[in-house]
Structure formats: structure tokens, C-alpha cells
Amino acid sequence: MFGFDIFIKLLKLLNSDKHSPAQLAGGLSIGMIMGLTPWFSAHHLILFFVLLLFNVNFSMALLGMGVFGIIGYLFDPVFHDFGFYLLKLDFMKETYTQWYNSAFILTRFNNTVLMGSFVASILLSPIMFPIFLFLIKRYRKHVLKWFKDSFLGELLKESSTLSLYDKVEG
Amino acid sequence: MKLFRKSGLILVIILGGLIAAGYYFISDDLIEEQIEKALSIQNGALVEFDGLSVSLLNGTMTWKKMQVANPDNVMQNRFETTETSVSITAWKLLQKKVIINNLVLADIRTGTERKKSGELPKEWIPEEEVEEDSGESSLLKEAGDLSKQAKNALKDKVVNTPVFQLANTSINADSIMGLLKLQTPDKVDSLRKSIEANVKNATETVEKLNLNKTIKETDAKIKSINVKEIKDVKSAEEAIKTVTELSKTAKDLQSQLKTAKESLSTGISEVSSGVGQVDNWIKEDYSRAEKIAKLPDFDTQKIGELLLGKELMESLNDYLGYAETGRNFLASMKSKDQEKDENPERGKGQNIRFKSFEPNPDFWVKKVNLSYKTEKDIQLSGVITDIIDNQKLIARPTKADFKGVNKSGETMSVTGEFNYLGDKTLESFQFDMPKMSLRTLDIGVGGSLPTGFTKGNGAVKAVLNITNGAPKADITLKNTDVGFKFAKKASGKSEKVFQDVMGRINSFNIDAMISSNSKGLKVKIDSDIDNKISREIKAVAKEEVDKIKRQIRAKVDAQVQAKKKELNDEINKQKQKLEAKKKEVEELVNKQVAEIEAKKKEIEKKKDDLIKEAKDKAEKAAQDALKKGADKLKSKIKLGF
Numbered sequence: 001m002f003g004f005d006i007f008i009k010l011l012k013l014l015n016s017d018k019h020s021p022a023q024l025a026g027g028l029s030i031g032m033i034m035g036l037t038p039w040f041s042a043h044h045l046i047l048f049f050v051l052l053l054f055n056v057n058f059s060m061a062l063l064g065m066g067v068f069g070i071i072g073y074l075f076d077p078v079f080h081d082f083g084f085y086l087l088k089l090d091f092m093k094e095t096y097t098q099w100y101n102s103a104f105i106l107t108r109f110n111n112t113v114l115m116g117s118f119v120a121s122i123l124l125s126p127i128m129f130p131i132f133l134f135l136i137k138r139y140r141k142h143v144l145k146w147f148k149d150s151f152l153g154e155l156l157k158e159s160s161t162l163s164l165y166d167k168v169e170g
Numbered sequence: 171m172k173l174f175r176k177s178g179l180i181l182v183i184i185l186g187g188l189i190a191a192g193y194y195f196i197s198d199d200l201i202e203e204q205i206e207k208a209l210s211i212q213n214g215a216l217v218e219f220d221g222l223s224v225s226l227l228n229g230t231m232t233w234k235k236m237q238v239a240n241p242d243n244v245m246q247n248r249f250e251t252t253e254t255s256v257s258i259t260a261w262k263l264l265q266k267k268v269i270i271n272n273l274v275l276a277d278i279r280t281g282t283e284r285k286k287s288g289e290l291p292k293e294w295i296p297e298e299e300v301e302e303d304s305g306e307s308s309l310l311k312e313a314g315d316l317s318k319q320a321k322n323a324l325k326d327k328v329v330n331t332p333v334f335q336l337a338n339t340s341i342n343a344d345s346i347m348g349l350l351k352l353q354t355p356d357k358v359d360s361l362r363k364s365i366e367a368n369v370k371n372a373t374e375t376v377e378k379l380n381l382n383k384t385i386k387e388t389d390a391k392i393k394s395i396n397v398k399e400i401k402d403v404k405s406a407e408e409a410i411k412t413v414t415e416l417s418k419t420a421k422d423l424q425s426q427l428k429t430a431k432e433s434l435s436t437g438i439s440e441v442s443s444g445v446g447q448v449d450n451w452i453k454e455d456y457s458r459a460e461k462i463a464k465l466p467d468f469d470t471q472k473i474g475e476l477l478l479g480k481e482l483m484e485s486l487n488d489y490l491g492y493a494e495t496g497r498n499f500l501a502s503m504k505s506k507d508q509e510k511d512e513n514p515e516r517g518k519g520q521n522i523r524f525k526s527f528e529p530n531p532d533f534w535v536k537k538v539n540l541s542y543k544t545e546k547d548i549q550l551s552g553v554i555t556d557i558i559d560n561q562k563l564i565a566r567p568t569k570a571d572f573k574g575v576n577k578s579g580e581t582m583s584v585t586g587e588f589n590y591l592g593d594k595t596l597e598s599f600q601f602d603m604p605k606m607s608l609r610t611l612d613i614g615v616g617g618s619l620p621t622g623f624t625k626g627n628g629a630v631k632a633v634l635n636i637t638n639g640a641p642k643a644d645i646t647l648k649n650t651d652v653g654f655k656f657a658k659k660a661s662g663k664s665e666k667v668f669q670d671v672m673g674r675i676n677s678f679n680i681d682a683m684i685s686s687n688s689k690g691l692k693v694k695i696d697s698d699i700d701n702k703i704s705r706e707i708k709a710v711a712k713e714e715v716d717k718i719k720r721q722i723r724a725k726v727d728a729q730v731q732a733k734k735k736e737l738n739d740e741i742n743k744q745k746q747k748l749e750a751k752k753k754e755v756e757e758l759v760n761k762q763v764a765e766i767e768a769k770k771k772e773i774e775k776k777k778d779d780l781i782k783e784a785k786d787k788a789e790k791a792a793q794d795a796l797k798k799g800a801d802k803l804k805s806k807i808k809l810g811f
Contacts, residue, residue: 020510021557038517038519039517049182049185049638051178051180052175052178052179052182052185053174053175053179054173054174054175054178055172055173055174055175055178058430073516073517076516076517077513079519080514080520082520083519084510087522088522091523093668096522096524097440097525100523100530101523101524102259105530106261106264108525110521110522110523111519111520111521112514112519112520112521112522113514113517113519113520113524114519115520117518146323170508
């Protein structure tokens with residue numbers, strides 16, 4: 001029932017008035033960056049602190065890491081090619097060389113997959129954040145109401161699961 | 171809604187504190203494991219630290235003990251150190267790079283036993299190491315066995331060296347005569363029989379002519395002619411006719427005599443030629459005797475090799491060993507040129523290198539100050555610079571410069587360079603020892619050769635270059651004020667002479683050269699001592715050989731000359747016999763011919779006398795008749811008138 005619990009938690013988050021769509025979308029965006037980039041990189045620590053410091057949803061970040069981790073794995077060769085392209089850009093060579101000769105090298109920026117996935121996820125995040133925000137808002141406006149009024153929703157209300165649903169509804 | 175989370179801020183502070191504390195307490199272990207792994211992989215066997223402490227802030231690393239296992243013998247350490255402090259670039263460790271700025275290693279102990287095996291854990295063994303194992307260093311491996319090969323080769327040469335054949339083999343005329351079966355006596359006997367047969371044959375040829383009978387018959391016929399009884403010309407002419415026939419017979423005899431003489435002369439000639447053959451047979455017997463004696467010819471290129479070849483080969487092997495250790499260590503750290511990895515492992519990617527303002531190798535020991543005592547009790551101290559995984563990053567080769575002193579106070583210097591900057595790898599070594607006491611050297615060849623030196627100094631210079639794994643070396647040893655030491659007093663004359671010869675030599679040079687080609691290593695050892703020794707030895711050996719030759723000749727002569735004398739006597743006897751026969755026959759025939767001629771002359775004179783007498787008588791009768799007729803005519807005339 002682990003998958004079902006997560007699903008229920010996700011529904012709870014989406015249905016909760018305690019978490020704004022922006023908080024949820026922010027958490028998902030940070031999770032996306034962390035998921036697409038290789039794990040245990042130096043920037044993960046920074047993003048983790050960002051997650052702790054900023055009032056974004058932690059669970060959505062974890063969800064984003066899991067979902068985009070799978071996507072990142074599938075797109076690994078693309079990130080490798082993109083990263084190699086970025087690291088071989090002539091006009092960036094001097095900058096890279098300076099980074100390479102400093103402690104910044106500890107970020108492993110010179111790794112093709114890390115560079116490719118990190119830049120791609122950073123570029124995607126301003127695009128994906130409004131999309132996540134829009135989708136969450138649309139969900140709350142249309143899907144949540146439709147769900148409550150639906151036969152399934154009525155049926156679930158009568159069952160013990162419905163009480164759980166009520167619980168997650170907040 | 172607040173942008174920041176207060177609880178999150180507290181959590182960040184707590185986490186940061188925990189990370190700092192964790193780093194403080196466990197960093198040494200982490201770094202120790204990381205450095206041990208990195209160094210062990212480079213070394214090919216475990217490198218272990220005890221009590222390693224790293225201060226990232228100060229950039230220092232200290233340890234109480236370091237053991238570097240020997241990959242060739244994992245139960246032994248290449249060396250181990252006591253407490254040591256090292257200056258490092260600390261933050262590079264977080265990058266899994268080991269940059270040691272200055273490493274001071276003192277009181278190093280080499281070849282110490284290990285309690286546990288120093289074998290690398292399987293997961294640490296790099297895959298490519300297996301592939302590279304049989305690469306360009308094969309010649310060096312071959313060279314690694316060089317000392318063993320050289321020793322075996324030298325042992326063989328000791329056995330096969332003429333000096334030892336002469337010294338160790340009891341060559342004497344009697345033993346050679348025992349082995350030798352002289353052919354001359356048998357041949358002389360055979361010749362003798364042949365001569366006898368020839369003489370018999372010649373005599374029989376003469377006998378067959380039956381000269382005596384013919385002479386007797388002729389003699390009887392001559393005697394039967396009595397000249398006094400010849401009264402008239404007719405009888406004289408008949409006698410002449412008979413004598414002429416006898417003369418003809420005599421000429422036939424002379425002709426037969428000629429044939430007989432030729433037969434006898436041939437016999438004599440054959441008998442005489444037999445003597446010449448005997449001399450040749452004797453020469454052949456001498457030659458065979460000398461061959462059986464295996465009297466040696468000297469090779470001028472062996473003595474020096476025998477004397478110090480082993481020492482030089484061992485030195486060369488030491489240098490090759492250092493070279494191989496160095497090159498293997500550095501070769502294992504070589505970086506590859508960077509091209510795009512088309513198919514990296516998922517999530518791993520590829521690390522791109524950029525030009526470093528400061529060289530940024532994975533492993534770099536900038537300077538090592540090293541001092542230690544070798545197994546041969548030589549105190550070495552010096553500096554090794556730039557032990558690095560990729561020399562191209564710093565554009566400098568790895569260099570070593572050592573000074574040493576042995577327990578006798580003799581100094582030496584060793585410099586080495588491992589150059590992997592170009593397309594070809596080049597390792598070069600130079601060893602210089604201006605004064606080395608030869609007394610400590612153990613030649614160790616044995617036999618009748620010197621075992622060492624009673625005095626003397628040697629100056630050693632060695633240059634070894636290994637290009638792409640192919641070694642080329644030149645080691646020169648100049649020795650002065652030399653005195654040779656022998657294990658035992660000379661027992662035989664040859665040994666005594668050899669020791670005397672060696673005693674007269676007070677200086678010599680020896681040069682060992684090693685080169686390589688596609689077939690393998692080629693070692694050549696030259697020395698001027700070879701000429702010096704072999705010249706003297708040759709002279710002595712020649713005398714010895716001449717003496718043995720003379721003894722052999724005397725022995726051969728003793729057996730052969732008696733036979734030769736017998737043969738000569740026989741030949742002379744037979745010759746005399748033949749000559750006598752020839753003379754006898756010749757005299758007989760000549761006497762017969764003379765008699766016939768005399769008889770013939772006598773008869774012819776008688777005939778002439780008889781003719782004259784008849785003529786005189788006829789003239790007188792005619793005168794008388796004329797006178798009577800005239801008288802008768804006169805009387806008739808008177809009567810008519």
C-alpha cells in the first residue's frame with residue numbers, strides 16, 4: 001500500500017489549503033533540479049539548504065526528485081552530449097579554466113553529465129515552475145470539485161477509505 | 171505567507187554543525203583510506219599508514235609508520251618509514267588528488283618482513299593493468315634475468331676456458347700415448363713386406379732370363395772354335411759366321427740385361443721411395459697425437475669477462491631493477507589523452523580537463539628528501555623531484571639525485587631521470603664511483619681464477635638508457651694498483667704460471683656494454699686485461715705445449731724410429747742385393763760379349779792371314795809360271811835365230 005499512501009499524501013497536499021500552489025510548485029521545481037542532476041553532487045547540499053530555508057513544500061521536492069530522477073536517468077546520454085558541448089565552448093574556456101584552478105572544481109562542474117543536466121534543469125526550472133503552478137491551480141479549481149461530486153467520490157465517502165480521504169482533504 | 175522557514179534555518183545551522191563535527195572526527199580515516207588506496211594502486215601492492223593525521227587548515231599530513239609492500243614479494247616491504255611529516259595541498263584531497271609538496275623520508279628500512287600479505291584487494295586492481303602487463307617492458311623483464319643468465323654463462327665459460335683445460339686436465343705424453351695407436355710401425359711392416367715382394371719379383375724376372383745357361387752355351391761354342399785349326403779361308407768364313415751368330419745372341423743377352431736392369435732399378439726405386447713415406451707417416455702420427463692432446467688455442471676475450479663480468483652484470487641488474495621499479499610506478503600513473511567518451515557509464519559522465527594555472531595532476535609528489543641505508547650497507551641520501559602521473563602537465567621529467575657513502579667511506583653518486591614527455595619513454599641512469607676498493611669484491615668464479623683482490627682501486631662509471639623499454643648500457647671499470655688474490659696455492663705448473671702472470675698485472679680496464687634489438691639483449695664485455703693475460707698465458711702455454719709436443723715426438727720416435735731403422739737396413743740390404751745381382755748379370759753378359767768379340771776378331775785376323783798367304787802363294791806361282799814361260803820363250807827364240 002506504499003504507492004497508495006504516497007498517492008493519498010499527494011492528494012492531501014494538492015487538496016490542502018495550508019500549502020499554496022506556489023509552495024508546491026517551488027518544491028517540485030527544486031526537486032526537479034535535484035532529480036535531473038547526478039546525486040550526491042555539491043549543489044545538492046546547497047539545494048537541500050534552500051529547501052530547508054525557503055518556505056517551499058518538502059514532500060513535493062522529494063516527489064520531484066523521484067520522478068525527475070527517473071527522467072534524468074533516461075536522458076543521461078543527452079545530458080552527457082549537452083555537457084560536453086557546454087564544456088567545450090570556446091568563449092567559456094577561460095572561465096572554466098579559472099574554475100578548474102580553484103576550489104570550485106569540487107562542484108565537479110567539469111563533469112559532462114553534471115554540467116549538462118544542471119544547466120538543463122536550471123534552464124527548465126523558470127519554465128517548469130509556472131507550468132507546475134498552472135497545473136496545480138487548474139487541479140484545485142476543476143479536478144478537486146469534480147472529484148468530490150463524482151460517483152467515485154460519493155462512493156468513497158461511504159467507505160473507510162473515504163474517511164481517510166476526508167482526512168487528507170484536511 | 172513567509173518566504174523563509176524559521177525551523178529550516180535552525181535545521182541548517184544544526185546540520186552544518188554536525189557536518190563540521192563529523193569532518194573533524196572522521197576525516198583522518200577517510201583521507202587515510204583514500205591515500206592508501208591511491209598509493210596502493212600506483213605501487214601494485216598495499217601502502218599502509220599507521221597513525222595518519224591530516225590538517226587541512228595547515229596543509230600537513232603526518233604519520234607514525236608507513237609500509238610500502240613489495241608487489242614481487244607481498245610478504246616483504248619495499249621500504250617502511252618511521253614518523254614523518256609531509257606538506258600537502260589539502261583541498262586537493264577532496265578532489266581525490268594527492269599533491270605532496272615536500273616529503274622528507276629518513277631512516278627508511280628496506281626489505282622488512284610483513285606480518286600480513288601486501289597483496290592488493292581484487293576490487294582495487296585496475297582492469298587495464300592486466301592488459302599492459304606484457305607490454306614494452308618485456309626487454310626489461312628479460313634484463314631482470316640477465317644476472318642469472320650471465321652467471322650461468324660465465325660458469326660455462328670457466329669450464330670451457332683453455333686455461334682450465336690446461337690447469338685441470340692432466341695432459342702428459344704418456345696419457346696421450348696410451349690413447350694413441352701409432353700407425354707408423356704397422357705401415358713400416360707393411361712396406362717392408364711390399365719391398366721384399368718387389369725385390370723378389372725383380373730377382374725372379376732376372377732369373378727367368380736364364381742368362382747363365384745361355385752364357386754357358388755360348389761360351390762352349392766359342393771355345394769349340396780353335397783358330398789354329400782353321401787352315402783355309404773357307405773354314406775361317408764358317409767360323410766367322412758362327413761367331414757372328416754368337417754376337418747376335420750376345421746382343422739379345424744385352425737386351426735382356428737391359429730389361430733385367432730396369433726391373434732391378436724399379437725395385438730399388440720403390441724401396442727408396444718407401445723411406446719418404448715413412449716420414450709422412452710419422453708426421454701423421456705426431457699430428458694425431460697432438461689432436462688427442464687437445465692442446466688449446468687461446469681466446470683473447472674471456473679472462474676479463476670471467477674476472478669481473480659477474481660483478482658488472484650484478485651492478486647492471488641493480489640499475490635495471492631501479493629503472494623497472496621507477497618506470498612501472500610512473501607508467502601506472504600516466505594519463506591518457508582526452509577525447510570524448512561516446513558511451514560513459516550512466517550517471518558518471520566524463521570529466522573534462524582544462525589548462526591548469528597550477529599543474530593539476532591526480533598524483534604529484536613535488537619533492538622527496540630521502541635518506542636510507544641499503545642492504546649492502548650504503549648510506550644513500552638525495553632528492554627525488556616530480557613523481558607525477560602525467561609529466562606533460564608540468565613539462566618536467568622525474569629526476570633523482572643521490573649521493574652515497576659505503577661503510578669504507580667510499581663515495582658515489584647516482585642520478586636518474588624518468589622522461590615521459592616525448593613520444594618515446596626514456597629512463598636514464600648515471601652512476602659514478604671515483605674510488606672503490608677492490609678488496610671487498612668477491613669475484614666468486616672459482617677454479618684457478620682469482621677469487622678477489624689483495625689490493626687495488628677501481629673507478630666505476632655507468633650509463634644506462636632505456637628507450638621505450640629497450641635498455642642500452644655502458645659500464646666502465648678502471649682499476650689501478652691491482653693485486654689478485656687466489657683461493658689456493660698453485661698446484662700445477664699451469665696454475666703457477668697463471669698466478670705469476672696475474673701477479674705482474676697492476677692495472678686493467680673493463681667495459682660492459684648492453685644493447686638490445688628485436689631478438690633480445692646483447693651483452694658484450696671488453697677488457698684490456700684479456701690481452702695482457704692472454705699474451706703471457708699464450709707464451710707460457712706455448713712453451714708447455716711445445717714441451718708436450720717434444721715429449722710426444724720423443725715417445726713416437728722411440729717406437730717409430732727403431733722400425734724406421736729396421737726398414738732402412740732392410741731397404742739397404744735389399745738394394746745391395748739388387749745392385750749385386752745387377753752387377754753380376756751385367757758382368758757376365760759383358761764378359762760374354764767381350765769374349766765373343768775377341769773370338770770374332772781372332773778369327774777375322776786368321777782369315778785375313780789365310781787370304782794373304784793364299785794371295786802370296788798365288789803371286790809367287792804366277793811369277794814362277796811367268797818366269798818359266800819366258801825362259802821357254804827365250805830358248806825357243808834362241809833356237810830359231
